[in-house]
Amino acid sequence: MKKEATLKDIAKVLNVSPATVSRALHDDYQISKSTKEKVLALAKEMDYAPNPIALGLLHKKTHIVGVIIPDIAYHFNSSAISGIENVLNAAGYSVIVCQSKEDFRKEAVHLKNLMLGRTDGTIISIAHNTKDFQHFSTSIQKGYPLVFLDRAPPMEGISSVTIDNVEATKQATTYLIGLGCRNIAYVAGPEGLEIGKKRYEGYLKAHREAGIKIHENYLVHCKFDHSMGKNAVTKLLLKKPKPDAILTINDRIAIGTMAAIRAWLLHFYPLNDQICNEPDSFHVF
Amino acid sequence: MKKEATLKDIAKVLNVSPATVSRALHDDYQISKSTKEKVLALAKEMDYAPNPIALGLLHKKTHIVGVIIPDIAYHFNSSAISGIENVLNAAGYSVIVCQSKEDFRKEAVHLKNLMLGRTDGTIISIAHNTKDFQHFSTSIQKGYPLVFLDRAPPMEGISSVTIDNVEATKQATTYLIGLGCRNIAYVAGPEGLEIGKKRYEGYLKAHREAGIKIHENYLVHCKFDHSMGKNAVTKLLLKKPKPDAILTINDRIAIGTMAAIRAWLLHFYPLNDQICNEPDSFHVF
DNA sequence: TTTATTTACGTAAAGGTTTGCGTAAAATAG
């Protein structure tokens, strides 16, 4: 890697001190017009740019913000990062991305490293098995800026950006009720998940306010795994009365739910060859 | 932000020079056992960790690698970043993520900033409207490490990680032929796209080698936009003979293709109420 | 002409760490 031009280099060529060069470049201090012009010209010629590492050492600022998310491959997370990156870049900051892979220990290590790396702050969406919040307290105590995104720990005095989980599912449920649905089922995430409970609460609230009774066993749980809740949904499809709508905890589970329903439809309503009015043989993989 | 402990702090408490503390911590130089122990104990107590910015200034290394991709919200990109992040983290590096949003100018600005920011190198997947490769030559000339991922410019002497586009579609097409398909259509991306041409080449090659003639107008183009090629595919569905398989340039276009086919199926093979053996009324949104 | 002020620049420290070099003191050898 070729050496970039430094203040010293410019100073040496012009036979002045680095301080003079610095002042010329900032043009906010007593400096002769001729010197300033010479410096500016040479700086341009040598393609000078201040070394951000040196500035970082001086100002104790790196203009880098950390982002810790469970998995960047989840669409919610990547679109969140996309937005974060847009805003922060426009403000002259860079973004370091770290994945916890839903692992509490990895999350703690990442946070520690980001603090050590002197990032100016971190935005974090916590792993859902994080029960110990010690690493967060430590950071906050040290005065390190921490903002929680989407998933926040139940702690006092933290900064967080989340949705109103109760209100969100209440609105969604009310919408379904407005469409005429009276048998709305709910696919929650893993049992014990805080968000799952909150969102279920909104679902209940909407029913209560509409004066609609919820059928028994209309609540099913599922893991946040590759199946995306497909197997859980099939249970709902066998209930009597059959649900006329299904609310799910999030987008991934909704995808699994739709896949399960599609499989169910194809099973009970097979494509009928007899009414085909098109020649066939079409492979879709 | 509370001040972190520094070498100087430790030195002051112990009444030794920072150099001594540094050597004690690295235990690779002449130092008395007693001093070393005292330093180590205090360092631990004060929770000392070397300041990476200072180290960066000294070693001209930041242990940060840049990644420039068109859009993190594309699954291919986010899963690539996921892998990059895993490997690099294990090696003690952090990853700064930048999005070009398929904009050539943004890409150039990001690369410039990453170089200025003294990142140790950058992995880049170029925007597909990038025709001017000046910024890459500049970087390479300066000796800045650049690795192209997936999309690489047609330049000499670059490092890149890509797939063999011709071979990939050749294999896929051969697989389809092996399944018995004889009317395989191809949905390319935007006209003029290098990758699209290469992949089409593989499609042709497979047919040639199998001695199968390709039907006319079995090649359609589409934009990489929100429609994901749906409208382009409908043209294929009207061809005679109708394709019995469709190869697409990538996953997103495949999704659009499947959606188009599904719409087509539902149109020509509507669900037949008469053979329902299940009570109904099921909302899927 | 002398004094006060302004101008234009250099010096040095600070930010934190590492490392070659120098040097006292201690230990060993003669």
Place this chain on the structure above:
DNA sequence: CTATTTTACGCAAACCTTTACGTAAATAAA
């Protein structure tokens, strides 16, 4: 007891930039 070696540490420079402070020269005022 002197001469040599080893030990254990400090000094200072280097990485690059900024900025308070100092100072020489030039200018303005008296």
